[in-house]
Amino acid sequence: KNEVEQSPQNLTAQEGEFITINCSYSVGISALHWLQQHPGGGIVSLFMLSSGKKKHGRLIATINIQEKHSSLHITASHPRDSAVYICAVRSGGGADGLTFGKGTHLIIQP
Amino acid sequence: DSGVTQTPKHLITATGQRVTLRCSPRSGDLSVYWYQQSLDQGLQFLIQYYNGEERAKGNILERFSAQQFPDLHSELNLSSLELGDSALYFCASSPRGSHGYTFGSGTRLTVV
Numbered sequence: 001k002n003e004v005e006q007s008p009q010n011l012t013a014q015e016g017e018f019i020t021i022n023c024s025y026s027v028g029i030s031a032l033h034w035l036q037q038h039p040g041g042g043i044v045s046l047f048m049l050s051s052g053k054k055k056h057g058r059l060i061a062t063i064n065i066q067e068k069h070s071s072l073h074i075t076a077s078h079p080r081d082s083a084v085y086i087c088a089v090r091s092g093g094g095a096d097g098l099t100f101g102k103g104t105h106l107i108i109q110p
Numbered sequence: 111d112s113g114v115t116q117t118p119k120h121l122i123t124a125t126g127q128r129v130t131l132r133c134s135p136r137s138g139d140l141s142v143y144w145y146q147q148s149l150d151q152g153l154q155f156l157i158q159y160y161n162g163e164e165r166a167k168g169n170i171l172e173r174f175s176a177q178q179f180p181d182l183h184s185e186l187n188l189s190s191l192e193l194g195d196s197a198l199y200f201c202a203s204s205p206r207g208s209h210g211y212t213f214g215s216g217t218r219l220t221v222v
Contacts, residue, residue: 031209041147041198043213044112050209086153090209096166097143097155098211 003027006087006101014109019074021104023087026068033098034061034072035086043086046072077108113137116201116214124222128189131217135182135203141165142184143204143211144176148197159184191221 005024013019023032034046047054047061049070054061058077063070074081084105088098113136123129135142144156146169155168159178170176173191178184188195201214 033211035213041218042112042215043200043202045211045213048210088153097145097158097168098153099155100153102152 003099004087004089004101006085006104008104009102010105010107012107012109013077015078017077017108019077019081019106019108021072021085021087021106023070023072023101024068025070025087025089027089027091027099029089029091031090032063032070033088033090034070035088037084037086037103039083046085074106079108079110082107112212112214114201114203114212114214116199116217118217119215120218120220122220122222123191125191125193127191127221128187129191129219131186131188131199131201131219133184133186133201133203133214135184135201136205136212139203139205139212140182141204141206142178142182143202144170144184144186145200145202146197147200147216148194153200156186188219193221195219196221 003026007022032049036044049063058075060073084103086103087101115134117132140161142159147153156170157176158166162178173189176186198216200216202211
């Protein structure tokens with residue numbers, strides 16, 4: 001079983017819809033990251049969370065440490081939001097790299 | 111431009127060969143991480159260096175090695191290449207005391 005599970009694996013929605021991507025993890029963590037990867041490969045860090053909620057523009061990320069669960073929300077989705085969204089965790093040990101989920105392939109249709 | 115520079119962007123080489131991938135971290139960042147992204151394994155952590163010293167190892171093969179130089183740039187050396195080593199290799203850097211990451215744009219390695 002992967003230590004980081006994301007759902008859904010694939011999501012197609014219409015422009016303007018509210019999008020939710022979920023991430024569950026099974027290990028103790030020091031931080032959780034949400035990453036975005038567009039076709040062509042580059043990875044952009046969207047959020048780093050250790051507790052609570054963060055907002056940046058139309059993106060909102062939340063984390064519940066007790067339930068080992070995080071969500072990424074996109075409000076008023078737009079075709080340019082089409083990308084792979086990856087949840088990744090950094091263990092509580094501190095000196096390790098990230099452990100990644102398999103990603104959610106999001107397509108926003110006009 | 112994220113501030114993390116990886117070269118080359120693309121590399122095509124034959125099985126059995128050796129290649130070196132280069133990463134220059136964001137200015138001031140002391141930690142460098144190497145990650146591999148393949149179709150079957152997804153993203154995997156390979157190795158971390160902090161201020162010139164190896165800090166943590168992930169799923170790095172014995173055929174692979176890395177180092178971080180005094181100017182903080184890092185190199186990932188891949189030897190005895192196999193078809194299965196074809197992947198995107200990302201470097202990321204992080205400042206001291208931070209959990210934040212900045213990723214480079216990656217090197218796409220194709221082994222033929």
